[in-house]
Amino acid sequence: MTDSQITAQILTESLKYFLKYRDQTVVIKYGGNAMIDEKVKESILKDILLLKTVGIKVVLVHGGGPAIGELLEKYEQKSQFVQALRVTNKKTAQLALTALAGKVNKSLVQDIIRLGGNAIGVSGIDGKLIEAKPISEDLGYVGEITAIHPEIIERINQTDAVPVIASAAIGLDGEIYNVNADTAASRIAGSLCAEQFILLSDVRGLYGNFPDEGSFIDEINLTNLEKLVKEKKLLTA
Incomplete structure (x- = not known):
């Protein structure tokens, strides 16, 4: 992928975000x-x-x-x-x-x-x-x-x-x-x-099955968060 293609992709994704969260x-x-x-x-x-x-x-x-x-x-x-x-x-x-x-x-x-x-x-x-x-x-x-x-x-x-x-x-x-x-x-x-x-923090974040790096969670919605808490799978690191 060329630099211009990468830039175009970033701008496209950013525009989607801006439109979704405007106001x-x-x-x-x-x-x-x-x-x-x-x-x-x-x-x-x-x-x-x-x-x-x-x-x-x-x-x-x-x-x-x-x-x-x-x-x-x-x-x-x-x-x-x-x-x-x-x-x-x-x-x-x-x-x-x-x-x-x-x-x-x-x-x-x-x-x-x-x-x-x-x-x-x-x-x-x-x-x-x-x-x-x-x-x-x-x-x-x-x-x-x-x-x-x-x-x-x-x-x-x-x-x-x-x-x-x-x-x-x-x-x-x-x-x-x-x-x-x-x-x-x-x-x-x-x-x-x-x-x-x-x-935003220097702390790595949430894991569904700590210390398994494959279970790292970078984004979560309320439904899934409540599910993890209920199942007692959510640990901090």
Whole structure:
């Protein structure tokens, strides 16, 4: 196949995607060490701007990546984990918010604008976008998401800006809670009735029969996901 034929094939497939999802909502969760590589980050943001340009309502949800750990280390806050959840005291919660809504969120907004697009950065605290309650006293300010109020995202989607959401949460008690970013992104996707939910990470992904590489799952719909969960075949890696 010649270069021109390859280019034509790519454009044809891209056009099908653009037409299918035009005026639809696509939620993208971006996190992990995939946020570190500047070339990878720029490539992802350019793709997001392309989707926005062709009329797709892109919502970008992010975690803290390594930024939270770096800030905690700077302020000599040791991380303790219980069942893969970071034990979070009040100071840790404030530092996590600083990393999420400050450093990471505003950096992504800045990069999108630098690339010629427009973006509005908010956290789950703004407009009570992500509400949560404490999971347990042992975990401190680690929250379980209880509600999503997507109105602020819907308003941003009516503009030319990409909503960039930091996955912090607010409780009915007015306290800040640390919540799982993947869970937050999936709940936001559900609340927006998103046509597609995309997880971007340096983690390989899902397997139907781990560690069999042939069972790797790069894309899955809700029906098949529920089937795998029911059969207890779904493992993470």
